[in-house]
Amino acid sequence: MRERELEVSSLGHRGDGIAVTEDGQIYVAGALPGETVLADVVNGRAKNPHWQTTSPDRIEPVCRHYEKCGGCALQHLSEAPYLAWKRSLVEKSLSDRGIDFAVQDVVAATVDGRRRAVFTATRAGRHTLLGYHEKSSHRLVDVHECPVLDPDIVRALPGLRSLAAQLLPKKGELRLTVLSTTAGLDVAIEKADKTYERKIPSLSQKTVELDLARLTVNGEILLETRPPLLDMGGVGIVASPGGFTQATRSAEVALSKLVLEGIGKTKSVADLFSGVGTFALRLARVANVHAVEGDAAAISAFDKALRKPQGLKKVTFEKRDLYRRPLVAHELEPFDAVVFDPPRAGAQAQAEQLANSKVKKVVAVSCNPATLARDLRILIDSGFVLQTVTPVDQFAYSPHIEVVAVLTRE
Structure with missing residues (x-):
């Protein structure tokens, strides 16, 4: 397979660079308008791109997980063109x-205002991974920082990882929806191991240790230390566990x-x-x-x-x-x-x-x-x-x- 030179002229709706060629549009992940890359092309997508020129609008990503994590698409683009x-x-x-x-x-x-996050947890040998899936992959990025999240959620990541470890099924993944409220974090866990009821005392203790406002597992509220309130223009709302709110x-x-x-x-x-x-x-x-x-x-x-x-x-x-x-x-x-x-x-x-x-x-x-x-x-x-x-x-x-x-x- 011969490498092709691709000139990126625009961004697609998912944030990929687009090069217009005689064979049609080719998508170049991570490329910006005005950049030139050498890459193999498979099914309309650039593979293993090598940058020949870079855009003056390119900036350094603010997160160390950015290259792998599928949560963000354009940390490498400066604010005005973004x-x-x-x-x-x-x-x-x-x-x-x-x-x-x-x-x-x-x-x-x-940038750091996301008060609602949905994490995935899984086993990797003896370790528990907690984070987001990689770009176009089922593999999980074990997240230790996230610049778009409320700092309270970022600080809680080690504790959330420990909590997930107690509830992981033998196979498969666990989902944690974390919401930062005026009373603290509200954590709703889905797809937990069905034997979690045996662990309710230790889970309740962990909830207190992490100072969570509420812990819900598989739809059951295990412990609410205080109502997880959201301020809706001066009116307090207790959202349902894992329910939708503006992010x-x-x-x-x-x-x-x-x-x-x-x-x-x-x-x-x-x-x-x-x-x-x-x-x-x-x-x-x-x-x-x-x-x-x-x-x-x-x-x-x-x-x-x-x-x-x-x-x-x-x-x-x-x-x-x-x-x-x-x-x-x-x-x-x-x-x-x-x-x-x-x-x-x-x-x-x-x-x-x-x-x-x-x-x-x-x-x-x-x-x-x-x-x-x-x-x-x-x-x-x-x-x-x-x-x-x-x-x-x-x-x-x-x-x-x-x-x-x-x-x-x-």
Whole structure:
């Protein structure tokens, strides 16, 4: 196999460099626009690349695990072109749907602000490995630092590794979801050895030693030393073990600010795919809110938070699968504005109902620009007009980007 010289001209949506050749696009992992590499090419990907020239935008990665770890994609790219690339991901998704619109500058992430992390643990001989999988591999990187995580989680890594060692099955991997809360770390472990019940006394002791707020194993709360609270705009929420929350506090604040600005002055809002109430509880300080969510645990957490006086306006909620049963046009009539923040699959069915409704204002939040663009196309075709599209970089150094889009119609 003969090496080929490849000139990288752009970045792909996963952060790989792209070289355009007579044979089509070739992806070069770790390469930046303006760089030239010599590499073998197999199935459209460069193998064993050797750099001939490097970009002035290339910087030194901030983590010693970066070369192997699959958690980050672009620590080697300086900030300005990195943020421009993230913005371009949103622009391309809109363009692919025929939406020509000026996207706002990216709201940058807090680098060490990731308060939620999902680790994998496994055995390697007598040792326990805890970390993330390697790039394009099932092998595990034993992580001892992580610059994107909340420092409290990084400090806890040795203790978490020790905890995992007590619960590992004889074969296979263990998953640990760690959440930094105002009361300390909340740890939820899945796929633990089925005999863990015999170890409850030692696990409880370990929980106290590590000063964890709560330890959950295979869905069972073993010990809660204090409620693991999250501050949702001044309202305390105890999220379900391992449940979804916005990954960084700074991004949650930025997203919430954009949502509140987007609805403006309004009396009644529907918050769809509301989760534990990230937006609903903030919206309820300025408007009556009806929150709709399909996850029972999230609704339960939301319900418990509402039981304490909070100085909020009227708040109602319902458990409902919005993929199967979106709010239809007549159910949307009471609302002046609608906010929706679906999973990565987007909200196509709900967007179609909004298109047929009399709702005048929609704020769409998404972690997937492609499905967001699809849903925006539906709304635009029904008469909605885009007012703003703002990317929020919640996941530093990764290909993921959050977006808030505001639409209105007469």
